[in-house]
Amino acid sequence: xxxxxxxxxxxxxxxxxxxxxxxxxxxxxxxxxxxxxxxxxxxxxxxxxxxxxxxxxxxxxxxxxxxxxxxxxxxxxxxxxxxxxxxxxxxxxxxxxxxxxxxxxxxxxxxxxxxxxxxxxxxxxxxxxxxxxxxxxxxxxxxxxxxxxxxxxxxxxxxxxxxxxxxxxxxxxxxxxxxxxxxxxxxxxxxxxxxxxxxxxxxxxxxxxxxxxxxxxxxxxxxxxxxxxxxxxxxxxxxxxxxxxxxxxxxxxxxxxxxxxxxxxxxxxxxxxxxxxxxxxxxxxxxxxxxxxxxxxxxxx
Amino acid sequence: xxxxxxxxxxxxxxxxxxxxxxxxxxxxxxxxxxxxxxxxxxxxxxxxxxxxxxxxxxxxxxxxxxxxxxxxxxxxxxxxxxxxxxxxxxxxxxxxxxxxxxxxxxxxxxxxxxxxxxxxxxxxxxxxxxxxxxxxxxxxxxxxxxxxxxxxxxxxxxxxxxxxxxxxxxxxxxxxxxxxxxxxxxxxxxxxxxxxxxxxxxxxxxxxxxxxxxxxxxxxxxxxxxxxxxxxxxxxxxxxxxxxxxxxxxxxxxxxxxxxxxxxxxxxxxxxxxxxxxxxxxxxxxxxxxxxxxxxxxxxxxxxxxxxxxxxxxxxxxxxx
Numbered sequence: 001x002x003x004x005x006x007x008x009x010x011x012x013x014x015x016x017x018x019x020x021x022x023x024x025x026x027x028x029x030x031x032x033x034x035x036x037x038x039x040x041x042x043x044x045x046x047x048x049x050x051x052x053x054x055x056x057x058x059x060x061x062x063x064x065x066x067x068x069x070x071x072x073x074x075x076x077x078x079x080x081x082x083x084x085x086x087x088x089x090x091x092x093x094x095x096x097x098x099x100x101x102x103x104x105x106x107x108x109x110x111x112x113x114x115x116x117x118x119x120x121x122x123x124x125x126x127x128x129x130x131x132x133x134x135x136x137x138x139x140x141x142x143x144x145x146x147x148x149x150x151x152x153x154x155x156x157x158x159x160x161x162x163x164x165x166x167x168x169x170x171x172x173x174x175x176x177x178x179x180x181x182x183x184x185x186x187x188x189x190x191x192x193x194x195x196x197x198x199x200x201x202x203x204x205x206x207x208x209x210x211x212x213x214x215x216x217x218x219x220x221x222x223x224x225x226x227x228x229x230x231x232x233x234x235x236x237x238x239x240x241x242x243x244x245x246x247x248x249x250x251x252x253x254x255x256x257x258x259x260x261x262x263x264x265x266x267x268x269x270x271x272x273x274x275x276x277x278x279x280x281x282x283x284x285x286x287x288x289x290x291x292x293x294x295x296x297x298x299x300x301x
Numbered sequence: 302x303x304x305x306x307x308x309x310x311x312x313x314x315x316x317x318x319x320x321x322x323x324x325x326x327x328x329x330x331x332x333x334x335x336x337x338x339x340x341x342x343x344x345x346x347x348x349x350x351x352x353x354x355x356x357x358x359x360x361x362x363x364x365x366x367x368x369x370x371x372x373x374x375x376x377x378x379x380x381x382x383x384x385x386x387x388x389x390x391x392x393x394x395x396x397x398x399x400x401x402x403x404x405x406x407x408x409x410x411x412x413x414x415x416x417x418x419x420x421x422x423x424x425x426x427x428x429x430x431x432x433x434x435x436x437x438x439x440x441x442x443x444x445x446x447x448x449x450x451x452x453x454x455x456x457x458x459x460x461x462x463x464x465x466x467x468x469x470x471x472x473x474x475x476x477x478x479x480x481x482x483x484x485x486x487x488x489x490x491x492x493x494x495x496x497x498x499x500x501x502x503x504x505x506x507x508x509x510x511x512x513x514x515x516x517x518x519x520x521x522x523x524x525x526x527x528x529x530x531x532x533x534x535x536x537x538x539x540x541x542x543x544x545x546x547x548x549x550x551x552x553x554x555x556x557x558x559x560x561x562x563x564x565x566x567x568x569x570x571x572x573x574x575x576x577x578x579x580x581x582x583x584x585x586x587x588x589x590x591x592x593x594x595x596x597x598x599x600x601x602x603x604x605x606x607x608x609x610x611x612x613x614x615x616x617x618x619x620x621x622x
Contacts, residue, residue: 016416019516023415030408031427034484037442040452044445057455103335112325113318118332122339128596130346131545131588132567133574133581134363138346141362156338187327216435219549223575238437238553241444265445272441276434283433287426290433295496 038280045069045270049263056265068266069274072240078274080229081236084148088232089214092152096210099157101203104165105191110174126159136223150224151232155217161206164293168202169195205293208286215279233275240271353589357581366582373586383587386569393565394543396479402539404483405490406532410520412491413498425495428488439485440553443477444468474559478551485550490535497531498524533606541599544591566591 039059044052046064072078106112107119130138135154144150172195180190196203218234225231231239244264322329348363353373355366377383408428415421431439446452447467454464467473501523509519548567555563564572566587574584 020414020416023411024417024420027411027415027424031424034427034431034488037446041442041445044452055455055459056450057452057459099335099338102331106328106332109328112328113322118336121336125339125343127541127599128347128592129343130348130350131585131592132570133584133588134346134349134352135342136574137352137357137363137581137585138342138349142341153338154342156342157335187331191331212433216433218435218437234435234437237441241437241441265450268441269445272438272445276438279433280430283430284426287429290429291425291492291496294493295499 041269042273044265045273047266049266052263052265068263068270071263072267072270072274075240077228077231077236077240078233078271081231081233082274084230085215085233087148088152088217089211091148092155092214093207093210095152096156096158096214097203097207100162100165100206100210101191101196103157104162104169105195107162107166108169122159122162132223139224145224146227146230148225148230151217151220154220154224155214158210158213161209165199165202165206168199172198201292205289208289209293212279237271237275241268244268350585350589350592352582353586355582357585369582373582374590376583377586377590383569386564386566389563390544390565390567393475393478393547393563396475397482397547398539400479401482401487402536404487406494406528408487409491409494409498409528410524412495413524414516414520425488425492429492430488431485432489434485436485436549436553439481440550443481443554468556469558471559471562474555474562478547478554478563481554482547482550493535494528494531497528501527533609537599537602537606540602541595543598544595 040057043058043061044056045068046066047058047061048063048065048067051058051061051063103122107115107122109115139145139150139154142150144153176194176198177190180194185193216234217232218238221230221232221235222238225235228239244267352363352366354368354370355363356369356372357363358366412421412424415424444451448454449464449466449469453467457464467477505523506519509523514522545567547565548571551563551565551568552571570584570587570591573579573587574581
């Protein structure tokens with residue numbers, strides 16, 4: 001971690017003052033406001049309806065039940081959401097990584113005719129874009145509506161990630177590539193055998209960013225996919241929440257639905273927990289890689 | 302580059318260029334897929350903006366539809382709903398620049414001054430976490446917390462206090478947007494500033510300490526000035542997305558009661574395009590308006606920031622070469 005550098009110097013001649021105490025309190029309070037909503041959501045997802053109705057504000061539930069998860073998985077939406085998101089990841093990750101690496105490698109070369117043009121060509125997309133409507137019509141004219149490739153392809157390259165990788169390759173010594181070239185290696189070999197193995201740290205970071213982006217993707221799916229069987233996880237979650245809301249409203253007026261076993265808040269929160277579970281589990285261990293992406297970018301900028 | 306000399310004595314530029322290109326043919330082969338991707342998924346939609354000057358016919362597509370000049374724009378600029386959304390976008394963005402933009406800077410400075418290093422790391426992990434979740438998740442969690450049958454009201458009921466309905470209160474919706482924005486992303490943005498702070502030359506601090514500068518003075522005269530470059534880059538990025546940003550957040554947090562309170566251009570475009578019979582020409586005209594203003598704002602901010610010596614985003618990336 002970057003922040004480590006400072007701590008060595010800071011120890012001498014400093015006492016723990018009122019100012020420090022105040023900082024400690026403010027930062028701790030902010031941390032609590034972040035943790036607490038997640039905590040209550042997780043608690044609610046494990047509560048029984050009976051207990052929730054008695055008191056929605058429960059820090060430690062008396063009994064842990066899996067009713068909400070049972071109902072949710074029986075409905076099956078979340079399972080198909082998981083399946084679709086995993087398919088998007090499996091199709092999208094190799095494509096994104098391949099396109100990003102090749103482009104970054106080319107842009108980090110010292111010279112080839114058209115390099116400047118290529119750079120401007122991709123930078124323009126960072127400043128100017130068509131926006132939602134032309135993007136939607138474009139997908140429509142490509143005939144990709146209701147086809148998962150629409151989502152996979154429209155999330156293909158993140159220009160910012162290309163620049164991160166490019167900046168990193170810039171810091172590698174040129175002599176390495178030159179000597180390989182003299183030995184008769186072609187560009188493919190240099191890229192896959194020398195450059196990419198040396199760029200592992202940044203590739204790990206960029207790969208993680210891509211994964212999180214693809215995991216959280218929902219807007220493109222909402223526009224391009226109309227079949228519920230194709231919905232990714234995030235969109236399923238959105239549907240579950242909207243449906244639970246509607247069901248709540250209906251149940252107040254219509255006794256027909258009374259027989260259905262629903263504890264809508266519990267189901268909603270169970271869906272939330274299942275959706276964020278992978279990120280929640282790995283984030284504490286991988287946070288340093290995300291931070292690395294920023295610092296590697298910052299060093300260059 | 303040495304080999305080039307063999308060709309320089311020939312006047313035939315085109316041939317030289319061709320030879321250079323031939324030498325690099327593998328590179329071109331390598332990047333063809335990426336270029337195709339940019340053309341099909343970025344430049345086609347940009348070309349699709351021409352629809353703003355056309356009358357869209359579904360059967361013949363964007364390219365075949367007939368040109369109608371500025372009629373779509375005339376309709377857009379005659380629409381009071383468009384202007385409402387436009388002013389709302391500007392208003393909310395100014396407030397966000399005033400409140401949400403400085404928040405991560407303050408957070409970074411506070412984290413930097415915190416003495417407990419183990420604790421600081423744990424805090425950073427917590428602060429950055431919400432940024433990696435989608436607004437759908439965040440909105441659900443916030444609704445669980447604040448809805449009338451949620452945790453907050455349960456807590457208030459336990460204290461025998463009156464219920465509050467924060468999500469159904471019109472005046473509270475925009476503040477909720479600002480606060481949840483800080484809540485979600487200030488921690489992550491602060492990492493960017495912390496990275497810059499950790500890159501500051503330590504001898505500056507030591508020299509200042511010897512000269513008798515106290516903690517506050519060191520913060521004011523060393524840390525803050527060193528942050529200005531990063532601040533200006535973040536500012537340019539923020540400005541450049543002003544017209545089209547924040548859709549995810551507002552769309553997921555809103556409900557029918559408060560929907561009108563924060564209808565920015567991004568939501569307006571979505572609503573007129575996907576929630577009713579669409580007039581694609583009209584929507585595209587609004588889209589184009591946003592894109593053009595975004596680009597102008599970004600380029601202006603970039604230029605101004607470079608003139609002031611703050612360093613620009615676009616220029617910096619170029620210098621990286």
